[in-house]
Amino acid sequence: MIELNGITHKFGKEKVLEDVDIFIDRGEIFGLLGPSGSGKTTLVRIMTGLIIPQEGEVKLRNQRMPKRSLMKRYGYMAQENALYYELTAWENLDFFSSFYLRKQKKERMKYVLRITGLLEYRNRSVGSFSGGMRRRLSLAIAMVHDPEILILDEPTTGLDPVVRRSIWKEFYRLKEQGTTILITTHSMEEAEKCGRLAMLRGGKVIAAGSPDAWKREYHTQTLEDVFLHFGGEEA
Amino acid sequence: MNILIVAKRILRQFLRDKRSVALMVVAPGLILSLLWLVLDNDSRTAEVAVVEAPEQIYEQLASGKMEVSILDEKTAQKQLNDAEIDALLKWDENRPLLILEGSDPTDHQMIRTSIQEAMGVDRKEAVSIQYWHGSEDMNFFDYTGPVLIGFFIFFFVFLVGGVSFLRERTQGTLERVLATPIQRYELVGGYLLGFGLFTLLQSVLIVLYSVYVLDMYMVGEMWMVLFITMLLALTALSLGTLLSTYAKNEFQMIQFIPLVIVPQLFFSGLFPIEGLSSWVQVLGKLMPLTYGAEALRGIMLRNENLGDLQWQVFMLLMFFAIFTLLNVKALRRHRNL
Numbered sequence: 001m002i003e004l005n006g007i008t009h010k011f012g013k014e015k016v017l018e019d020v021d022i023f024i025d026r027g028e029i030f031g032l033l034g035p036s037g038s039g040k041t042t043l044v045r046i047m048t049g050l051i052i053p054q055e056g057e058v059k060l061r062n063q064r065m066p067k068r069s070l071m072k073r074y075g076y077m078a079q080e081n082a083l084y085y086e087l088t089a090w091e092n093l094d095f096f097s098s099f100y101l102r103k104q105k106k107e108r109m110k111y112v113l114r115i116t117g118l119l120e121y122r123n124r125s126v127g128s129f130s131g132g133m134r135r136r137l138s139l140a141i142a143m144v145h146d147p148e149i150l151i152l153d154e155p156t157t158g159l160d161p162v163v164r165r166s167i168w169k170e171f172y173r174l175k176e177q178g179t180t181i182l183i184t185t186h187s188m189e190e191a192e193k194c195g196r197l198a199m200l201r202g203g204k205v206i207a208a209g210s211p212d213a214w215k216r217e218y219h220t221q222t223l224e225d226v227f228l229h230f231g232g233e234e235a
Numbered sequence: 236m237n238i239l240i241v242a243k244r245i246l247r248q249f250l251r252d253k254r255s256v257a258l259m260v261v262a263p264g265l266i267l268s269l270l271w272l273v274l275d276n277d278s279r280t281a282e283v284a285v286v287e288a289p290e291q292i293y294e295q296l297a298s299g300k301m302e303v304s305i306l307d308e309k310t311a312q313k314q315l316n317d318a319e320i321d322a323l324l325k326w327d328e329n330r331p332l333l334i335l336e337g338s339d340p341t342d343h344q345m346i347r348t349s350i351q352e353a354m355g356v357d358r359k360e361a362v363s364i365q366y367w368h369g370s371e372d373m374n375f376f377d378y379t380g381p382v383l384i385g386f387f388i389f390f391f392v393f394l395v396g397g398v399s400f401l402r403e404r405t406q407g408t409l410e411r412v413l414a415t416p417i418q419r420y421e422l423v424g425g426y427l428l429g430f431g432l433f434t435l436l437q438s439v440l441i442v443l444y445s446v447y448v449l450d451m452y453m454v455g456e457m458w459m460v461l462f463i464t465m466l467l468a469l470t471a472l473s474l475g476t477l478l479s480t481y482a483k484n485e486f487q488m489i490q491f492i493p494l495v496i497v498p499q500l501f502f503s504g505l506f507p508i509e510g511l512s513s514w515v516q517v518l519g520k521l522m523p524l525t526y527g528a529e530a531l532r533g534i535m536l537r538n539e540n541l542g543d544l545q546w547q548v549f550m551l552l553m554f555f556a557i558f559t560l561l562n563v564k565a566l567r568r569h570r571n572l
Contacts, residue, residue: 048414052571066572071416082411084244086251091244098240099415125251141411 001026001149001180007046007056016042017053017203024182024196026148029175031194032184033227039203040184041079044153047182048076060149072100074149075142081134085127089118089137092126093144100145112140115170117163132159139167143174150174150181156190168193188223199230206230237417241425242432248399249433255395259437263387264444270383271449274376281346284311286325296324296353301346322346368537369452377452381531382505384445388464389471389524390496392434397475397488400426404569405484413570423562426476427469434468435461455534459541463534466551467527473558474523480565499524504532523554 002024009017017039024030034040045051046058049066058065060073083092093109101108113119116136126134139155156164171181171193183194191197192211199207207214207230214226249256281301285293286308296303306314314320315336323334333350335343369377403409412422442460445451453460478495482488502508502519505528509516519525530547533539541548 049572050410050414050570066570068416068418068572071414076411076414078407078411078414080407082407084248084408085406086248087244091247095240095244096411096415099237099417 001028001061002030002047002182003057003059003062004043004047005057005059007043007053007058009042009046009051009053009055011042015203017046020056020200020203020205022198022205022208024180026180027175027178028196029171029181029183029194031191031197032182032200033186033191033197034184034200035186038200040200041153043200044151044182044184047151048074072145073147074151075145075147077138077142077150077152077155079153081138083126083134083137086125088123088125089113089129089133090122092137093122093141096141097144108144108146112144115143115166116140117166132163135159136163136167143170146179148179150179150183152181152183154184154186157186188227191223199227201230237421238424238428241412241417241422242429245399245426245429246432249429256433259391259395259433260440263384263391263437263441266387267380267383267441267445267449270379271376271451274374274379281322281342281349282320283322283324283346283350284314284320286311286323288324288326288331292324292331292354296350298353301349301353322350324350373452376449378532378536379505380445380449380451381535382503382528384441384451384460385464385467385524385527385531386500386503386505388434388438388441389467389499389527390492391437392430392468392471393475393496394488394492395475396426396430396472397479397482397491398485400476401479401482401485401488404479410569413566419566419570419572420563422566423473423476423559427472427559430472431465431469434472435465438464438468451535453535454538455536456538456540459534460531462541463527463530463544463548463551466548466555467523470523470527470551470555470558473555473562477558477562477565480562480568498522503528523551526550526554 002022004020004022007017007020008015020043022030032040032043042051046053047060047065049058049071052066060070063070084095087095090109090113093113094105097105097109110119113122116139118133118136118140121129121133126137129137135155135158139152142150142152142155156167159167175181183190185191194211196210197208197214198205207226209217211223214223215221218226218229220226220229282304283296283301284304284306285296286306288305293303293305304320308325311320311323311325315323315334318336318338321336321342325332325334331354333347335346337343400409403412413419438461442457442464446453446457474495478491479488482491498518499522502522503524508519526547530544530551533544533547
């Protein structure tokens with residue numbers, strides 16, 4: 001569903017990504033891990049077509065990015081909240097969903113607000129929202145058009161456990177339905193919920209596999225230890 | 236369709252941000268009112284002291300439009316030195332000699348004319364004067380008013396439009412919007428439409444206020460004035476959003492004001508530039524406000540119609556088109572599609 005082939009990208013002279021290959025199947029929840037500055041966000045923006053990599057190619061649904069018809073197929077949640085603070089939650093969601101939806105817009109908007117626990121706050125301005133609520137609204141915006149692919153940059157950072165659980169329940173439901181989900185995260189707890197993982201460090205993929213396979217391979221009890229294992233090692 | 240979505244959002248944001256709305260409408264009104272207070276006065280009377288002049292001269296002077304006092308030479312010179320009087324008329328070898336205080340050049344002509352008129356060189360009786368354009372009551376406020384209306388609309392639309400586009404960039408919403416299937420030109424078009432509707436309202440209020448409340452001289456058609464202010468606003472908006480690409484934050488956006496906005500005021504006709512060397516005049520021709528100001532003056536002072544103003548309208552449209560195209564291009568930095 002998502003295919004990255006030999007992605008290399010530089011900002012100025014600094015090499016941010018080097019020869020990254022990632023293949024993600026339909027209906028997978030794929031976790032992209034790595035310390036800050038490892039190139040996760042750049043990679044995510046390359047998948048969305050916002051950045052064109054200097055080398056390599058990106059394919060969504062077997063079609064090469066960037067392509068405007070493909071922009072409809074994914075839902076994107078950026079790391080920064082990208083919301084209009086003067087407007088209410090409803091108006092923000094209405095603005096973004098208008099680019100995709102016509103008929104079922106209202107039902108879908110209500111649905112994603114319920115999933116993210118924001119329905120009762122829909123008429124409050126985003127400026128008065130807490131950090132967690134803004135995060136949830138960004139997620140609701142990414143999901144509103146029920147896309148085949150979800151590209152989520154640290155979707156659950158700063159959320160309380162109750163909301164996080166409700167969101168993961170929805171992720172699993174979407175996965176059953178055939179939605180492909182890519183998330184980036186620092187959190188080990190989160191990484192364990194993914195089907196497959198890739199660890200990015202210094203712009204390179206230094207490990208890939210399922211959480212259980214990692215634990216077996218590196219003889220550790222938790223993914224935390226795996227993370228530390230890579231984190232302590234010079235790349 | 237996507238254009239309408241963007242425009243609707245911008246209008247909603249305006250409704251929520253009452254302070255910016257007030258800035259764009261109330262601030263120009265306020266400044267124009269203050270200018271009106273300062274400029275809309277009849278020319279003041281000169282204060283002239285006479286030293287050792289024949290009685291007849293004194294009476295002649297006193298009959299003119301000035302305040303005349305008879306002083307001894309010493310007091311008169313002291314008062315002239317302290318700028319308490321504007322001029323001193325004394326007798327020097329049987330000929331009148333006028334000494335002007337002289338530190339304010341705008342007064343020179345006024346005093347000379349008043350004195351010449353009083354001394355019997357009254358040109359009004361020799362030649363009868365009619366006004367082809369304007370009228371005898373027209374003053375500096377009426378002459379600069381059209382330029383200032385254009386300037387304030389240009390300035391505030393530039394600032395508010397530029398800053399709001401900059402904020403889209405810094406808060407990440409611009410990139411987020413470009414991750415939807417919108418076309419780049421649709422985003423720019425939506426901005427122009429949303430702001431355009433708002434600035435139309437702004438122009439109407441400012442023009443009506445200037446003409447009906449401040450009694451600015453106006454002989455032309457109202458809709459033509461609004462048409463020109465609208466063009467100016469769109470040019471300012473497209474220039475503001477374009478330059479916001481080169482600003483990293485609001486403060487850097489403000490730095491464009493002395494570089495881009497203030498020079499336009501100097502060359503737009505607020506100060507006469509006909510006498511300047513031709514290369515200086517060329518500078519003015521490169522500035523959109525020059526054409527807007529010329530057109531507004533033409534309409535308000537000389538009742539010109541759009542046929543007379545083809546060139547100005549064309550140039551404004553050109554500026555608008557070029558800035559808009561560059562805007563669409565500049566968005567490539569965010570999405571190359």
